Amino acid sequence: MRSRPIGLLLSTLAGAVLAFGGTTAASASPAPAPAPGSVPSGDVGAADGCYTWSGTLQEGSSGEAVRQLQIRVAGYPGTGNQIAIDGAFGPATKAAVSRFQSAYGLAADGIAGPATFNKIYQLQDDDCTPVNFTYAELNRCNSDWSGGKVSAATARANALVTMWKLQAMRHAMGDRPMTVNGGFRSVSCNSAVGGAANSRHMYGHAADLGAGSQGFCALAQAARNHGFTEILGPGYPGHNDHTHVAGGSGRFWSAPSCGI
Ligand SMILES: [Zn+2]
Secondary structure, X not given: OEOOHHHHHHHHHHHHHHHHOOOOXXXXXXXOOOOXXXXXXXXXXXXXXXXXXXXXXXXXXXXXXXXXXXXXXXXXXXXXXXXOOOOXXXXXXXXXXXXXXXXXXXXXXXXXXHHHHHHHHHHEOOOOOEOOOOOOXXXXXXXOOOOOOOOHHHXXXXXXXXXXHHHHHHHHOOOOOOOEEEOOOOHHHHHHOOOOOOOHHHHOOEEEEOOOXXXXXXXXXHHOOOOOOEEXXXXXXXXXXXXXXXXXXXXXXXXXXXXX
């Protein structure tokens, strides 16, 4: 969520103007700081505790700001697709931004500007996770994301993308709570639960969902629209009691009892 260091900046500037303006007595003290949580008028570029964008991003833009945006809109790739998190703003990213904008009632022009960024700020916590999901939910195996098939940093980064996909799916399903029973597994955690030898849980890409109020089949069906290339649910061996969703390369969907 947003924080507002800009308020401090403005009050500091006001003090500097008073000190050097020449028309005010030397004893003038700086203007009082705004009350905590207040927003100075003219605060057009809200700062955020996780990541703050400036300006606009559009097709042709590139770099870390684009990569950060791609993580946030990873849940809007269109049915059966997945967008690259590569810092290159191409047609697929533009389409994802447009879908995100539509989902939240913003003008859907595929250009990420203040309205889009402000919506993202509302949706994210200071650790960059979406407000309705946590790293702890996505890792019930260990505390440091180590021991998987990729580095701890990569596993954690993959889990962040997974959470933004879940946030998109949650919103599309009416913003009702979703139940996440696990995500990342080290190789040993995966073995302990009898996971597949190539399980995407060991990469941080996967999440296992409880039925919640949605039901396993509705979750599996919705997951197809939000960047999950692997969906396993009722009717697939071992998946009658949860719906497994994951990103990563290669599509495999199977939930025969749900028509998938
Ligand atoms: Zn799973």
